[in-house]
Amino acid sequence: MVDRHELIKKLAVKNESKVLLLVLDGIGDLPVDGKTPLMAAHTPNLDALAKKADLGQTVPVLQGITPGSGPGHLGLFGYDPLKYQIGRGILEALGGDVEVGKDDLVARANFATLEGNVIVDRRAGRPVTEVSSKAVEKLGEKIKEIDGVKISVYPGKEHRFVVKFTAPWLDERISDADPQKEGKEIAWSEALAPEAERTAEVVNKFLREVKEVLKGEPRMNFALLRGFSKHPVLPTFDEVYKMRAAAIATYPMYRGLAKLVGMNVVKTGTTISDEVETLKSIWSDYDFFFFHVKKTDSYGEDGNFEKKVHVIEEFDGLLPEILSLNPDVVAVTGDHSTPAKMKSHSWHPVPFMIKSDFSRFGLSDQFNEYECARGTLGNIMALDIIPLMMAHAMRLEKYGA
């Protein structure tokens, strides 16, 4: 079995084409009173694009599998989410805009409440972020280095924060320092491979220092660490696809995921309109553009059907400005479905369309779940998206003679 990336790498050629991937996070949905948000929204521009595009629906990982944002985006970027797995610590760090380099080992941390040697509250009573940030700051001031390993701490939401250990010899094969259940004793980290023993030792020394620094605190007097992970080794986007890629995203998690595959993350603002301005300003500098809209997913997670509709309409209103850049290939899709009625990510296939001068089109004049289910492309895997976009951009040579 040929590795997909090896195949693409062999066939990829450079040219002047502009390739644009528009991701509406969590766009797929379920009908409420017969309409999904994409159907309820007034979307003349998406629909006009659909008229000229090939429609299909993508399966993010496998049928029935609900992806997190990590696997969802890896799939969109053409990296098999079952082959490349991103550790929890890394995702938490990316979400917190924490830079992770090759010498770094990161972990998700919780403040917890300790009584004697027993964890009585794994979330330390869910402190508000302003309060927990102070405690993180205190840890940062008091604990800077252990056995030659640089220690950095970063605040997160409520009881959560990120710990970064920096030294070239750190090894991620250590167990979580988290008993998982309340009423249990401290779980010290253990090496899962002989090479990781020094790392586990440093982590445990860190935990003892945390305990010492926070001993006056009534509730946030200890920490739990899990998901230890180093920066994963992924072939870069440019190396595999021969496209200089830029990422535009308002949320750190998605900037981080783009950076993981070697995209250039461009500074942008907080609105879709800001993102469009950014896209315009860098249009001449790159070949491939990953443009991420977060709020479709956020409102899906909130169960807010109406606001999801509004974000879709807001995006639709900006689409002509985006398309006026004249991309050679443009695709619109999501990383997964986030049905408002489920208030969570789901496994349902995701609407997808791709438009170029070489689209077959002709079956649909609307962009929604049902038209995509019956589109010219049928079911495809998320992994197929980048090869399809490259093909439409004439960036893939013929395979074999």
Added chain:
Amino acid sequence: MVDRHELIKKLAVKNESKVLLLVLDGIGDLPVDGKTPLMAAHTPNLDALAKKADLGQTVPVLQGITPGSGPGHLGLFGYDPLKYQIGRGILEALGGDVEVGKDDLVARANFATLEGNVIVDRRAGRPVTEVSSKAVEKLGEKIKEIDGVKISVYPGKEHRFVVKFTAPWLDERISDADPQKEGKEIAWSEALAPEAERTAEVVNKFLREVKEVLKGEPRMNFALLRGFSKHPVLPTFDEVYKMRAAAIATYPMYRGLAKLVGMNVVKTGTTISDEVETLKSIWSDYDFFFFHVKKTDSYGEDGNFEKKVHVIEEFDGLLPEILSLNPDVVAVTGDHSTPAKMKSHSWHPVPFMIKSDFSRFGLSDQFNEYECARGTLGNIMALDIIPLMMAHAMRLEKYGA
């Protein structure tokens, strides 16, 4: 590449949901005068379910591959039929309701006619079952043990029967004791691995005894043995999916296949109505229910379009009673197509629908081959069915963060 079962095992969680898989064996068909049996049948209840369900069509193994009942059902149960192969001997034994344990080695046997040392008729003139059963009985009385190996024989249809050898050291790596063609000499079984030499020896001693016992018979005076197989080692349904599974089937082959994957086979009667009663009686005891209707396939094999239509209507009439149990997830499909005009299993995709509170539905109001081809799900693999059902039952956690 992650193994599917390993992935599902990691993501599977238990809950109180009831998951029901209704299998109409060989349901897929081809049109005669523009209608398939599913279209010709009056099916108000299947159609009402289709209105609320996601439709698609399943590919049993690979496009173009016609599955036997073994691979067909392994696929339905989520076991890759290209990875897990069930020996012929085992299938024959299961079809004959023969219990197969871990110390058993089973083989399909034919009565044959021997002249001197030459096989002149591989089916001994196709004796009627009543006659061949007598000969099996005689063998059972005369041959009970060889070199410490227990011998059991079981009657089958016409010239066929099953031989079971029982000893802990038996090895299935032996060649068929069957020359395959008439006019050839006896083919003695040969060891295909050094560890299997004793086994081949026992098989050949058995054949000599058969020849001795049957020497007075005019036609059924010898036996051919093939498809030697032991009980395959499969991960159990419960272990992989964390669902307690019950199987309801009127035919031994399907009970046997369900037992192979560790389902609990429940005693039932001979009609679909009996099966519904059984389902009702065990509804509170299990999480997952495999409900098998055989006759759709039987009439397909007979080329009897009309009777296939009637079985579909009979099932449709009982569907409300089944659905009154309120399954959280219900799927209707087949293990393969058995087009009446082909009188055999075929490779054609199989109609499939799945209904839960999380169905996208909305495209179809009938359950048949054409609506399924244009359904919300598109083409899926039979292997996708169980993960999809688990997803709809909220029994799979999110993959990655």
